[in-house]
Amino acid sequence: MEAAALEGVPPSAPAALLRMWDDIAPWPEAPTASKRLSQDFTLGVVTNCSNDLAARAVASLGVPLSVSVAAERAGAYKPDPRPYQLALRELGLPAHRVLFVAGSPSDIPGAMGVGMPVVWHNRLQLQLPGGSPVPLAEIHSLAELPRWAVT
Amino acid sequence: MVSRVPYDAILFDLLTAVVDSWTLWNRADR
Numbered sequence: 001m002e003a004a005a006l007e008g009v010p011p012s013a014p015a016a017l018l019r020m021w022d023d024i025a026p027w028p029e030a031p032t033a034s035k036r037l038s039q040d041f042t043l044g045v046v047t048n049c050s051n052d053l054a055a056r057a058v059a060s061l062g063v064p065l066s067v068s069v070a071a072e073r074a075g076a077y078k079p080d081p082r083p084y085q086l087a088l089r090e091l092g093l094p095a096h097r098v099l100f101v102a103g104s105p106s107d108i109p110g111a112m113g114v115g116m117p118v119v120w121h122n123r124l125q126l127q128l129p130g131g132s133p134v135p136l137a138e139i140h141s142l143a144e145l146p147r148w149a150v151t
Numbered sequence: 152m153v154s155r156v157p158y159d160a161i162l163f164d165l166l167t168a169v170v171d172s173w174t175l176w177n178r179a180d181r
Contacts, residue, residue: 046165
């Protein structure tokens, strides 16, 4: 939540967010899409929050994940390379064999910087920031992901 | 057209790519 303060959000917002945290919900198609993808791929998440908040958010998905790296455990916030690198170590895979699905634009250079190909799940239809590397693809729903991940 | 290559794993950003933390942030930010 210290990161939130740095972003200029109201002082009350982090506490309010924590109170509401268990209301967090996956994107509507996420459970079905991730269950389908889990038949062909090892799945994991990398996230800029505490271990506890990450575990609660993962639980809302309802699909078991093989790797879950929170900033607290990695000792750094993305786009620092350490959270991505820790996830790759735990997967035991080289970066080029792991597709990273970014949500916010800052993950694009972060994940590409450690060598992962990136698909941008641009749910809010944001603009790619100037100077950003270009992701492999841009999707607006996780239902589109198999097109890019399944050969 | 970008060629598709096989992957062994997929990593997601949890809070924006998998779950909708945007909505929660907007509620908390009011």
